[in-house]
Amino acid sequence: MTAQLAAHSTSLAAYSTSTGEAFQFWVLGTVAVIGALCTVFMKKSVHSALCLAGTMIILAVFYLANGAYFLGIVQVVVYTGAIMMLFLFVVMLVGVTAADSLTETIKGQRWLALLCGLGFGILLCAGIGNASLNEFNGLAQANAGGNVEGLATLIFTKYVFAFEITGALLITAAVGAMVLTHRERTERAKTQREMAEERVRKNVQLPPLPAPGVYARHNAVDIPGLLPDGTPSELTVIKTLRDRGQIRDVSDEALKDLKALEQRSGERLGRGDRAEEAAK
């Protein structure tokens, strides 16, 4: 009896998914589409990368829901774990601040691209709608001996040649990446002696650069030192901070403090005057 019921329920499940899965699909599917749209339309590449990572995690959940347990885990480990972190590394390397240029080099390209995308999407959806997809077996039978075992059996029997080729591909990719990013030094590095001699010959800045914060009220690295006449010297701040515009100028802070003090005491005295007048 119970076996009959179980068979009945599996045959039912074969044609349609459970309500829970439907709920999960509609909620997470919406989030996945929003994440994908954010990947395309976010201005900064870091935000794009994070949105894409979110979409990939949701896809991993969908794989698990579809009975692909091994692929779901691999999706999290390989895609969101390794590939997206690689993306983030390169985004950091190439510069987070490098925003995308929004000027169109080809006139009307953006609208044409959107139109093409829309047409393509309609075409794809129409194709899926017209295809006869009545067959729905479910993975219960295929996953009977375990999903990982089933995949392993297939990989090492039917697809063993493709698997070997994949290994060769991975090694080639690793070597290729190393060749591409490796920089051969074309000239000998200068010794300290040569650099010192060059500096004397140029005679632009013979002694070491002045330290930041000298004669200023603070001596943090982002605060320029003051020249004898009280003006800040940009030379004292390191080039990275100068390029980023992260110099903190506090040379007129003392004057501001004095002004604030005067104002406060003035207010207090004024209030005192008024109190005296009230007393009179």
Place this chain on the structure above:
Amino acid sequence: MNPVNYLYLAALLFTIGATGVLIRRNAIVVFMCIELMLNACNLAFVTFSRMHGNLDGQIIAFFTMVVAAAEVVVGLAIIVSLFRSRHSASVDDASLMKL
């Protein structure tokens, strides 16, 4: 729910990725959109695997992941070396072959 909905979602994600490749100029974002397209294909493969009741679709998705990993490694290396030589990751700036 009909599992064909997964296919519609995959088609939608693929379309969004393709549109992103056409719209964006930043090489890294273009690359991310390609990854999105590959993931959408994987979702379709996994769904088909479930529909037909065998694991071949999952194997293909697995191979797609491996190839995508190799592709990402080489592609990002190309972007890094391109950035080193022209100090920009914009695909419009790489126009050395233009007359």
